[in-house]
Amino acid sequence: MTLYVTLDKGMVAFSPEDATISAIIQSKQYKIRIRRYVSSTEPNKILFKRDLSYLAMQRAIDAFALCAKELGFELVVDSPIRDYIDDREMFLVARSKLGIEIKQHDEKLTEHFAAFESVVNEQLERKLRDRQMWDAFFMTSMKKASNFSVPGSGKTSSVYACFAYLSSIGKIKRILVVSPKSAFGPWIDEFKQCFGAKRELNAFCIHDVGYSSSAAKKSALRYECGNVNLLLFNYESVKTYKDEIKGIVADDTLLVFDEVHKVKRIGGEYASAAIEIAADASYVIAMTGTPIPNTYQDIFNLLHILYGNEYDDFFGFTTQALKNPSPATTQQVNAKLRPFFCRTTKEQLQVPPPNSDMVLPVYVxxxxxxxxxxxxxxxxxxxxxxxxxxxxxxxxxxxxxxxxxxxxxxxxxxxxxxxxxxxxxxxxxxxxxxxNSQGLSSKTMQCLSLVRGLVAQGKPVVVWCIYVDTIRHLTDLLNNAGVSTCSVFGSVGLDQRTELLDGFKSQKYQVLVTNPNTLAESVSLHGICHDAVYFEYSFNLVHLLQSKDRIHRLGLPNDQYTQFYYLQPVFKSPEGYFSMSEQIYERLKEKERVMLQAIEGGVLETQPTTEEELDAIFQQVLQ
Structure with missing residues (x-):
């Protein structure tokens, strides 16, 4: 008796003799080790589930081998199955090896890198730093990879370098970016600055007011985007236009997820849509300066976006293992991840360091x-x-x-x-x-004095808040004091937001009041502003880093100062002097130190939970 295992729209085991299949199905090995992989059986066939990974295929074949030995029949596995399993096994292993070699600038890659650099320099008007060029070479060579470089380190330029190279050799025709809505303008601006006159921008924005309905947008995506070279979607829109996006990214498209930590919630609808559209893309880049805001679970969706078909086979970490990893698991996770991401600091790009923080206590x-x-x-x-x-x-x-x-x-x-x-x-x-008897708070008066003093020196200022009511209140107070001030927050429309930011950059406004939830991502203000006041701030490290990097980022001249001011009200309590803002500030600085130390060590860091943060902040006054 002979049992054949072959590929036929999935793995199939069959035998010319019905008795062979019947004997297998009744065996102990089948019930314990094989049945879990089976979708159905026929008189002379066993049909396996269509979505089996190569490891599951191998385990099923190993179980069949034991069964064959016990029943005394011959097992024949077709060469296409063997080839498929071997190819899948080697794919990420080889890709992992390549990632390490690129990050180590292996000598055998020197010629390839030089050829890549030559093409990029010819295609781009903007000249990249050496570290950016290596990051671009890494992402291009890996085909699917992450860029975890810190905010303000020029990730967007590196991505456009990938696009420049791949489009110049005929691999892709367009780039499709999924990002927060606030990043649309910067992606357009960076395209123009990177390519200059060398390439004309032809962009499609999902929120273009020229389209009257979602049906009109879907029609444009299907029939009118042949010559478009930049498409912009926000994460919330992907689900609505999922089918159209899948049709675009499956052919000649570089797919980019900017601020990919936005879809870290496992099972979330935005994350599920992102994973689905990435499945058929040949080139995918996932970008974030903060890959693990809390636990290693935060990388689960990211890895499924990049390597959905290979995750179980190569990575294989359960959500529970990632949530509470042991030291051994943490080491294993980092070892598996390290080849698949690049991460650059501003120091490595020689961005001039900011001045020491100006911490300003305010006695209430x-x-x-x-x-x-x-x-x-x-x-x-x-x-x-x-x-x-x-x-x-x-x-x-x-x-x-x-x-x-x-x-x-x-x-x-x-x-x-x-x-x-x-x-x-x-x-x-x-x-x-x-x-009701309270007038201006002590902190507000200190802020007004500080901002007016900076403006009097001819310095534009960004003021960071949390509450929209605070943004409006400060904006009114400053305008009433003769300081030309604009504000940007969530309900400000995209067109108006662009107009206000352009007004700030052109010095129509001396002060911009905003919050990190609206403006912390992608917007570049370093060409005009070098002073930022933190009026309200939380323990969210992502918001701190991204807000700081609106004015402190790649492109600053070597002699340019950057100054951050932190207002910290101080209260006298029975337990002594207490400043919640000081506690939050110290938590942020410690988390930033941990992050930079992790980058230096080539690993990914985790951060405290919300509960741990709040316990530490109020430990002094809530015993």
């Missing part, structure tokens, strides 16, 4: 201290609400009278904690009278 009034004591008692069991309420007290006490919907502030969290509580701000009449 007795009334503000009394209100703090009320908040500490009222919100001691909900530290996230406590943090948000203290921020309101520090900025404008009257904001304490507003309800807070915690779900609106989930973006400041480093992890995926579900928050949906609404606090309606119930206070006693005595406390209400105290809140």
């Amino acid at each position: 009034t007795i009334d503000e201290e009394n209100i703090l004591n009320v908040l500490l008692k009222k919100y001691k069991k909900n530290k996230l609400l406590l943090m948000l309420r203290i921020l309101q007290l520090e900025s404008d006490a009257k904001q304490l009278l507003n309800a807070i919907d915690l779900s609106e502030f989930s973006y400041i969290l480093d992890d995926d904690v579900e928050v949906d509580e609404i606090d309606y701000a119930n206070y006693s009449d005595e406390i209400l009278d105290l809140i």
Whole structure:
């Protein structure tokens, strides 16, 4: 008796003799080790599941071998199956080896790199730094890879170098970018700055007002994008236009996910759509300066975007193992990941370092201290609400009278904690009278003085906040004080946002007031502004790094200063002096130190959870 294993739209085991199949199905080996891989059986066939990985195929064949030995029949495996398994086994192993060789600038790649560099220099008007060129060579050679370089290190230029090379040799015709909406303008601007007169931009933006409906956009994507070389989608739009995008990326397209940490939620609809459109793409780049905001689980979706078909075979880490990895697992994860990402710091690109931070303590009034004591008692069991309420007290006490919907502030969290509580701000009449009697807060007065002083020296200023009410309040105060100020926040439309930013860059406005949730990604202000004031800030390291890098990034001249100011209200409490902002600042600096140390060591770092952050911040006053 002979059993044949072959490929026929999936793996199939068959035998000319019905008795062979019947004997196998009734065997102990089949029930224990083989049946899990089977979709159905026929009189002389066993049909396996269509989506078996090569490792599952190999395990099934090994189980058949044991079964054949026990039953005394011959097992014949067709060469196409052997070739397929060998090819898949070698694919990521070879790709992994190549990634390490490129990162080590292996001598045998010198000629290939020189040829790549020559083409890129010919195609681009902008000249890349050596480190950027190597990153571009890495992403191009790997075909599917991540760029985890820190914000402000020129990742976009490196991606355009990939595009320049691949399009010049006929591999691709266009680049499709999925990013936050705020990054659309920078991708367009960077295209023009990278290519200059050497290549004309022909862009399609999913939010172009020229299209009256989603049906019109779908029609344009199907029939009118043949000559488009840059397509821009935000993560929220991918699900709606998924089929059209899949048709585009399957042919001659470089697919880029910018700020890919936006789809870290496992099973989320944005992540699922991203994974689906990437499945058929030949060239994929995933970009983020903060690949692991919280746990190693944050890389699960990223690796499925890049290597969905190979994940189980090559990486194989379960979500639970990634959530709470042992030291051995952490080491194994980093060893597996290291060949597939490049990561460059601004120091490696010789961006001039910023000045030492200007930390400005603000000693508050007795009334503000009394209100703090009320908040500490009222919100001691909900530290996230406590943090948000203290921020309101520090900025404008009257904001304490507003309800807070915690779900609106989930973006400041480093992890995926579900928050949906609404606090309606119930206070006693005595406390209400105290809140209503407050004028400008101590921190607000200090901020106005600082900003007016900087503007008087001819320095444009960015002021970073969290609350939209604070943004509006500061904007009004500064304008009323004769300081030309604009503000950008979430509800400001894309066209108006571009107009305001252009106005700031042209010095129509002296001050820009904004928040990280709106403007922390991709926007470049370093050509005009070198001073940033942190009025409100949270423990979210992603927001800190990205907001800092709006004015401190690649392209600064060597003698250019950059200055960051942090306002830190100080309260006197029974436990001594307490500054929530100081505690948050120290947490941020420690997390930044850990990140840079990890980059130097070639590994990926994890960060504390939201609960751990809040416990540390309030440890002094909530014993």
